[in-house]
Amino acid sequence: MHKLNPINALGGNAPQVDKIGQLTLTENNNLALASVSARLGNEKACHKHLKALIGDIPGPGRCQLSDPISGYWMSPDSWMIIAPHDTHEHLASDLKARFAETASITEQTDGWCCFDMCGETLERLIERLCNINIREMRSGDAYRTSIEHLSCFVLRCDPIDQVRIFGPRSSAGSLHHALVTIMKAIA
Template sequence: MHNLTAITALGSSVPSVDTVDGATLCENAELALASVHARIGHETACRAALADLLDGRVPDVGKVILRDPEAAFWTGPDQWMVGAPYETHEDLDAQLKARFGASASITEQSDAWACFDLQGAKMERVMELLCPINIRAMQTGDVQRTSLHHLGCFVIRRDPSDWVRILGPRASAGSLHHAIVTAMRSTV
C-alpha cells in the first residue's frame, strides 16, 4: 500500500501564511471546489437544483453567493463554481452529481486551483498593484475574473470588506504567491 502525504499547492504539509505590514496572505488548503455546467436543454432544471442548494438563490454575472457551508459563483453562461469546506466535502463532485442528476455536468476542481485569502487594511493597495480591476468598487459578494501576474484568476470580495479570496491555477501557485507577496512588500 502507498504511504502518501497530502501537500498544499505550495508544496508544504501546512498552509503558508505571510504577513507584511497591514496585509496577511493565507494559503487556503481547505477548500473543495467543483464546477457545474448546465447541460443543453436542462438549464432550468440545473438552475433549480443550484437554487435548492443555495437557499433559493443562483449567482448572477459577477456575483458570488456566500453561504455556509457551500458558496458558489458565476463563471459563464449557465456555469458556476461551487466551493465548500474540504473536511466535510472531500467528495463535493459526487455530492453535486447526486443532487443535479442529468441536468448538469459536474467536474472536480479542488486540485486545479490554488486558493489564497488576502486580508488587512492594505488589501486594496496590494490588489491595485496586482491586477486591472477596480477593487475599491467591488462590494461583498462580487467576483471578477482577471489576469493576475499573467495568470487567469478569480478575485472574490468577501466579508469583512478588507478580505479577498484569490483563486489561481494550482500549477502556478508558486508564481502567484510570489507576485502577491512582492506586491505586499511594495506597499510598505
C-alpha cells in the first residue's frame, strides 16, 4: 500500500507564515469545508438544521462566526460550512446525516485554500487587492470578489483587524504571490 502524506495548498508540510511590515499572512490548513445547498421545496427544513448548527443563518454578504462551526453565505440557499479539521475531519459526512434529504452537501475541503491575514495596515492592503470597501466592512461580513482574476471570498473576522481569504486551492500559489506582493508594496 502507498504511504501518502498530506501537503498544504502551498506544497509544504507545515503552514506557511509571512510577516512583512505590520502584516502577518498565515496559510490555514486546519479547516474542514463543506457546502450546504437547500433542495427545492425543502428550504425551511434546511434552514432549521442550519440554524441548529451555526446559529443565525447568514444572508447575502454575511458570515456566522461561531465556535467550533461557522458558515458564510455563498448564493441563494447555499452556504459554506467551516470547522476545525482536527475535530471535524468528516464534516461533509456528518452534515449529510444531519440534513438528510433537505440539502445537498458537497465536500469542499480540498477545493479551497485559506489565508488568514492580520495587522494594522490590513485595510490599505485590501484596498489595493480587490474591489471591496474594507473600511465599511464589520465583523461578520463576507464578500465574494476577484483577486488577481481569481474568484475569492473575503471574511471580516473578529478581532476587526483580521480577514480570512478563501480562494481556489489549484491557484493557491498565485493567490499567495498576489498577497505577498502587495504586503511588500505597503511595508
